[in-house]
Amino acid sequence: MSLSTLADPRRWSLTARLAVVVVLILLLDFGSNAYLFQRAGQFTLADAEADGLAEQLAHAAAAVEAAPPAARPDVARRLASPALALQWQAGGQAGGQDARAPGAGIVLAGLTRQLVRENGALARLRLQVQLAPLRPRDGFAGTMQLGDGSMLAFRIHTHSTWPLLLGHVINLLLPTAAFLPLAAGLVFAALRPLRQLARASGQVGTRHASALAETGPAELRALIGAFNAMQQRIDGLLDANAQTMLAIGHDLRTPLARLQLRIDTLRLPADDRAALEADVDEMRDLLGSLQAYVEGDGAGQRREPVDLAAMAQTLVDQATEQGAEASYAGPPRVVVDAHATALRRALANLLGNALQYGGRARVRLRQQGSMIEIAIEDDGPGIAEAHLAKVLQPFVRLDHARERNTRGMGLGLAIVDKAVRAQGGTLVLENRPAGGLVARICLPARG
Amino acid sequence: MTDHPASLPPSLLVVEDDPALRMLIVRALREHGYGLRAAATGAEMWAMLESAPADLIVLDIMLPGTSGIDLLRRLRRESETPVIFISARGSEEDRVLGLELGADDYLPKPFGTRELAARVGAVIRRHAGPAPVRAGGDYLFDGWRLSRARHELRGPDGTLVDLTGAEFDLLSIFLDQPQRVIARQRLIELSRMRLADSSDRSIDVLVSRLRRKLGLAGQGAPIVTVRGIGYMFTAEVARA
Numbered sequence: 001m002s003l004s005t006l007a008d009p010r011r012w013s014l015t016a017r018l019a020v021v022v023v024l025i026l027l028l029d030f031g032s033n034a035y036l037f038q039r040a041g042q043f044t045l046a047d048a049e050a051d052g053l054a055e056q057l058a059h060a061a062a063a064v065e066a067a068p069p070a071a072r073p074d075v076a077r078r079l080a081s082p083a084l085a086l087q088w089q090a091g092g093q094a095g096g097q098d099a100r101a102p103g104a105g106i107v108l109a110g111l112t113r114q115l116v117r118e119n120g121a122l123a124r125l126r127l128q129v130q131l132a133p134l135r136p137r138d139g140f141a142g143t144m145q146l147g148d149g150s151m152l153a154f155r156i157h158t159h160s161t162w163p164l165l166l167g168h169v170i171n172l173l174l175p176t177a178a179f180l181p182l183a184a185g186l187v188f189a190a191l192r193p194l195r196q197l198a199r200a201s202g203q204v205g206t207r208h209a210s211a212l213a214e215t216g217p218a219e220l221r222a223l224i225g226a227f228n229a230m231q232q233r234i235d236g237l238l239d240a241n242a243q244t245m246l247a248i249g250h251d252l253r254t255p256l257a258r259l260q261l262r263i264d265t266l267r268l269p270a271d272d273r274a275a276l277e278a279d280v281d282e283m284r285d286l287l288g289s290l291q292a293y294v295e296g297d298g299a300g301q302r303r304e305p306v307d308l309a310a311m312a313q314t315l316v317d318q319a320t321e322q323g324a325e326a327s328y329a330g331p332p333r334v335v336v337d338a339h340a341t342a343l344r345r346a347l348a349n350l351l352g353n354a355l356q357y358g359g360r361a362r363v364r365l366r367q368q369g370s371m372i373e374i375a376i377e378d379d380g381p382g383i384a385e386a387h388l389a390k391v392l393q394p395f396v397r398l399d400h401a402r403e404r405n406t407r408g409m410g411l412g413l414a415i416v417d418k419a420v421r422a423q424g425g426t427l428v429l430e431n432r433p434a435g436g437l438v439a440r441i442c443l444p445a446r447g
Numbered sequence: 448m449t450d451h452p453a454s455l456p457p458s459l460l461v462v463e464d465d466p467a468l469r470m471l472i473v474r475a476l477r478e479h480g481y482g483l484r485a486a487a488t489g490a491e492m493w494a495m496l497e498s499a500p501a502d503l504i505v506l507d508i509m510l511p512g513t514s515g516i517d518l519l520r521r522l523r524r525e526s527e528t529p530v531i532f533i534s535a536r537g538s539e540e541d542r543v544l545g546l547e548l549g550a551d552d553y554l555p556k557p558f559g560t561r562e563l564a565a566r567v568g569a570v571i572r573r574h575a576g577p578a579p580v581r582a583g584g585d586y587l588f589d590g591w592r593l594s595r596a597r598h599e600l601r602g603p604d605g606t607l608v609d610l611t612g613a614e615f616d617l618l619s620i621f622l623d624q625p626q627r628v629i630a631r632q633r634l635i636e637l638s639r640m641r642l643a644d645s646s647d648r649s650i651d652v653l654v655s656r657l658r659r660k661l662g663l664a665g666q667g668a669p670i671v672t673v674r675g676i677g678y679m680f681t682a683e684v685a686r687a
Contacts, residue, residue: 246536250509253535254465257557261471264560277559284557291537301540305606310660314609317656321611332659340607341539 013218014190021182029175036164036171040106040131044114045160054119056084057144057154061125064088065146076152085155106131106168108140131164193220197227204231205238242294249287249294256283289411292345293394296418301339305446309334311344312363312374315351324355330365334372336443338423346419347374349412350439354378358436370445377438382431391429392417457571458482460501462492462518463533464510472505475560476567489513501528503571506550508534508541516544523549529570533558546596586622588682589669591661593618600660608660617653621670621680630677654678
């Protein structure tokens with residue numbers, strides 16, 4: 001990590017962030033413990049209560065000590081009251097450690113001193129008092145060491161220690177309570193760039209793809225860096241692919257021009273000449289549709305307001321001027337933001353298909369809320385349902401006579417689909433119940 | 448052109464880097480009666496123009512070294528020699544850029560002899576006329592703009608409004624003679640109509656289509672019918 005990385009917490013790695021959180025929690029835990037122990041050390045009872053308790057303990061110790069060892073457990077039991085439980089444990093051997101530290105609770109040094117002050121006999125008994133850990137009915141517990149080294153353990157039931165007990169509970173929960181929001185904040189902040197990455201991944205290879213800013217923890221920044229590099233490679237590949245296809249198209253046009261001019265110089269029977277010219281025309285159309293497909297997403301062209309109604313009417317009028325049977329129904333003016341050339345080519349392809357396969361074409365335009373629908377219908381045989389999705393894929397040609405793109409490398413509908421998508425719209429092909437095909441383009445309205 | 452004796456054929460200069468295609472273009476145009484010279488590069492073109500001017504240049508847009516676009520730009524600064532440019536990139540941008548830079552026509556490869564000769568003939572005729580009109584230059588009216596080079600019409604808010612070829616020609620005629628009544632018969636003669644029947648009726652249909660496209664909300668199109676005679680374009684027209 002460089003210095004600048006260290007200086008900016010937003011650039012720390014996840015591990016570093018987690019370590020910082022853990023250290024913070026430990027400090028918090030340590031602080032709250034220290035505070036609790038300090039409070040426990042200063043804890044005392046009301047003088048009257050302490051006096052009674054000291055008296056009771058000294059008396060019990062004296063009574064048990066006076067009894068023979070075999071009778072001591074019994075004596076201890078009989079001396080017990082609802083507020084005081086007693087248990088004698090033979091000296092030092094079995095469970096001696098436990099007896100000295102019942103429950104390993106928090107030592108109440110202040111209370112011990114107070115009790116010893118109230119009754120000097122307790123000093124000889126090495127009285128120890130601890131907070132009874134997490135037992136609601138018990139206030140505190142302790143031990144006294146009898147003269148022969150055996151132990152008398154006791155538990156006092158009192159409500160006086162509840163504030164201490166509550167503090168103890170809070171002390172136990174505090175690290176967890178503090179850790180949860182800190183960890184949640186840490187994870188949330190770390191995941192924001194991840195969410196951006198997920199969004200960006202969905203756009204790889206489209207015109208909307210753009211490099212992501214490298215933000216967030218070091219691990220994510222490394223991931224975003226790798227993602228950006230990958231995206232760049234993919235864009236490069238797509239671009240190289242497009243450039244290759246365009247270059248092939250360009251390079252074939254010059255020899256094709258030579259071929260066409262040579263045909264014109266030859267003495268040929270009329271039908272041979274017509275066949276050769278048709279071949280050249282077809283090749284020109286293939287190259288044209290290849291170029292249209294590659295350039296069809298409108299890359300490098302700006303979007304501009306386009307009167308879609310005028311565009312559709314113009315295409316219909318041009319078709320009817322050439323003797324085709326086409327009609328337009330819709331408003332005289334509908335403006336969309338689009339790549340005019342790509343959109344015009346898409347509509348022209350659909351209209352051309354409808355006229356070629358259906359004989360007649362009807363173009364309908366309507367605006368529904370924020371969507372504009374343009375439908376191109378024909379009365380032809382339609383497309384088998386199973387093939388409807390397939391015909392939108394590039395370079396796919398169907399065997400069925402109706403479905404064959406006689407010209408254009410099987411790119412005709414793929415060009416339309418690509419162009420419509422680039423406008424943010426959708427293309428749907430459907431067979432009409434009355435027969436014939438309808439191609440529907442839905443485009444977002446302006447604004 | 449006008450300074451040539453009638454006996455001399457128009458002299459053409461073909462600039463094309465592909466030797467075989469250059470030869471074929473030269474041969475095809477020579478058979479149509481033109482005088483031909485050929486250049487493989489921009490440098491050769493300048494040298495040939497220096498020795499003798501040409502009546503028309505057929506210019507390939509993709510040449511080694513200086514591109515045809517740059518040659519065209521420089522050529523336009525120095526002379527008004529008509530240019531038809533040919534391109535292996537059949538892209539819309541090339542066409543528009545070339546025409547905006549002042550080329551007179553555009554021909555994408557591949558093309559046939561007939562088409563090439565027809566384009567050359569049309570451009571030469573246009574320039575031999577009494578008032579040669581370059582394809583470029585825009586008309587402005589009521590906030591609308593008709594661009595001759597781009598062959599496009601834009602509304603006051605910049606909206607692109609498509610026109611058919613016949614509609615474009617008809618609107619151009621109106622814009623050349625604003626505020627003047629133009630008889631139906633004259634309109635039919637002036638427009639190189641693409642309609643099968645160039646009748647009064649087809650002109651009426653074209654005018655109604657134009658009105659529909661030019662009519663914005665709350666404002667009619669600036670074309671009025673002069674009963675029994677023809678039509679008049681009423682808006683002020685400016686050239687840009």
